[in-house]
Amino acid sequence: MNLVKKMDVISRIKEIIEKIRPYLMFDGGDIEFVKFEHGIVYVKLIGACAGCSYATITLHETVEEMLVSEIPEVISVENIEEIKEV
Secondary structure, eight states: OOHHHHHHHHHHHHHHHHHHHHHHHHTTEEEEEEEEETTEEEEEEEETTTTOTTHHHHIIIIIIHHHHHHOTTOOEEEEOOOOOOO
């Protein structure tokens, strides 16, 4: 995928994530776009979403479903866990 095409895909990914964010924020959580590589969207679930037992369901049944159905280049979504400093 050329750089211009990749930037277009990333722009569309970010637009969809912005539509999802208010729903997560209502429950004290949030989502951040991290990167897009090889068809995989990497995000970081933060706030209440980071430790929620439903985070995986939200990630795959909401975020991934929307992105895959709207953007053919997206094949899956993965959460990057926040690294905790000791």
